[in-house]
Amino acid sequence: MRLLVHDFGCYAFIIPLARWFAAQGHEVLHLSARDLIGPKGAPSRTVDDPAGLTFDTVALGRPFRRYSLPRRLWDEARYGRGLAAAITAFQPDLILSANTPPLAQALAAWHSRRLKIPFVPWVQDIFSLGAAPMVGTLPAPLAGVALAALRWLEFGPMRRAAGVITIAPTFVDNLAAAGVRHPQTLVQENWAVPLPTPPAPTAWAEGQGLGTARILLAAGTLGQKHDPELLAHLATGLADDPRVRLVVVSEGPGRDRLEALKAAGALPHLVLRDYQPAAQVPAMLASAEIGIVQLCASANGMSIPSKVYSYAAAGLPILAAIPSDNHAAHLIRTHGLGLVVGPDDVAGFLAAARRLLDDPALRLACRAAGLSFTAEHGNIDRIGQRMMAFLNQVRHRDGSTLGSARGRL
Incomplete structure (x- = not known):
């Protein structure tokens, strides 16, 4: 054919x-x-x-x-x-x-x-x-x-x-x-297909001047379906941990909004980068400790965030701010891939981030669940x-x- x-x-x-x-x-x-x-x-x-x-x-x-x-x-x-x-x-x-x-x-x-x-x-x-x-x-x-x-x-x-x-x-x-x-x-x-042997976990971070930072990664489009203000709140809420960095890899209006917020306020823990070449994506994912997924309530019926699959394939625990009845939320809860809060729950989003950062056993469980899910599902x-x-x-x-x-x- x-x-x-x-x-x-x-x-x-x-x-x-x-x-x-x-x-x-x-x-x-x-x-x-x-x-x-x-x-x-x-x-x-x-x-x-x-x-x-x-x-x-x-x-x-x-x-x-x-x-x-x-x-x-x-x-x-x-x-x-x-x-x-x-x-x-x-x-x-x-x-x-x-x-x-x-x-x-x-x-x-x-x-x-x-x-x-x-x-x-x-x-x-x-x-x-x-x-x-x-x-x-x-x-x-x-x-x-x-x-x-x-x-x-x-x-x-x-x-x-x-x-x-x-x-x-x-x-x-x-x-x-x-x-x-x-x-x-x-x-x-x-x-997402299972990844080959992952790169060194700090390779991409070191190349970006982030050293051994604990990276929460939000990679992908920030358009009408996403709320950049929520990410700014998260960066502010995590500012008391000197090793944590919220790394946003994106371009377009949402990225521009974060640039403006960073310029106007004290967001030293927010790091902004352009889209990475496909060859660099596995190393970028390997450098992160947590992967962030967003979806506004108004976009619930029209979209399912595919980052859930790529984060799971990389063994990244997922921190999701998405409607509870979205299919991605169902996957995260059912397979133990991470934590889910509502898209407008700023306090819950920060609390879930802290829980993942503070609980290595939970992160290991999410990683194992993500790799197992990908082996079957991908x-x-x-x-x-x-x-x-x-x-x-x-x-x-x-x-x-x-x-x-x-x-x-």
């Missing part, structure tokens, strides 16, 4: 899946956004890669503008047209498209339908749920029209897709509430077989046959 794996955010966990697909004899194009600023995996060939695996990108020529609505829509449209061109050039038998913004996803899905190529959205976030508070600031008539248009763009292509993959059972319920009740739906949680052979069985089922139901995408134009 010629399989296009479109991974807009270039997630580290999707790249091994593309490799696994290619190792089964499929011709796989892994396509990602070149100009999206954020934490990314390493989409490049290695000496051991199967011959059928190719990595490429869709480029805008400048950074994708996430946080300005009119400019974002313009960039989404440009990106969607670029993705459509890549689909035409590759002529896949099936397209799996992960976490793509609604307008870009809709343009790609419509183009795929015109070419009669089965299209499977892989739903990582439900964008219209997250955008509702921002759209709600518009004047009443315009807000209603804008939100209806966004929902039409997001959910319409899902209803007409060959199949749908979601990352948690709660997403199935949320999509059903939006009118997406696709008979071909797979629930496949995200994952088995790429099991995941790949399940995903491929679903994709083959989708294709056969869609009426396509091997090689049928070639020569359509």
Whole structure:
């Protein structure tokens, strides 16, 4: 099968899946956004890669503008047209498209339908749920029209897709509430693959001038779904321990807010760093003592923080400020991966941080639980077989046959 794996955010966990697909004899194009600023995996060939695996990108020529609505829509449209061109050039038998913004996803899905190529959205976030508070600031008539248009763009292509993959059972319920009740739906949680032998635990910290500091790490996007003020409160609350550092590895508006707070106040224990290259991420994780996960209450229905999986794979105890009914909170509690408090519980967040710092036995238990969880949950052979069985089922139901995408134009 010629399989296009479109991974807009270039997630580290999707790249091994593309490799696994290619190792089964499929011709796989892994396509990602070149100009999206954020934490990314390493989409490049290695000496051991199967011959059928190719990595490429869709480029805008400048950074994708996430946080300005009119400019974002313009960039989404440009990106969607670029993705459509890549689909035409590759002529896949099936397209799996992960976490793509609604307008870009809709343009790609419509183009795929015109070419009669089965299209499977892989739903990582439900964008219209997250955008509702921002759209709600518009004047009443315009807000209603804008939100209806966004929902039409997001959910319409899902209803007409060959199949749908979601990352948690709660997403199935949320999509059903939006009118997406696709008979071909797979629930496949995200994952992180077990890490190779970890680097020296202080290598990254020493390279960052942090020596032997006890690091609480918050790595990843700080956008509309996250509260940078909570991190500032945590840094302030831990200021009485001279060895502790709260290290935030991020860029964008949330990072800018923390820069301003650090400049305006006494936050000597807050350390800010840009996104790290994918090759440095294992060392960065190994240098940390605790991994921080955040999600605002307003984003609860639209997102599940994937950092839970990467922190668990690194053996990091997790300190989470997320809604109690979020799937990530369920994972942390069920598997003993760390401690969870509500997203607005500043005092509870600080108390949980102190408990993890002060209790080495608890940290060791969380580490063992995380590694055990990852060994079971991140088995790429099991995941790949399940995903491929679903994709083959989708294709056969869609009426396509091997090689049928070639020569359509």
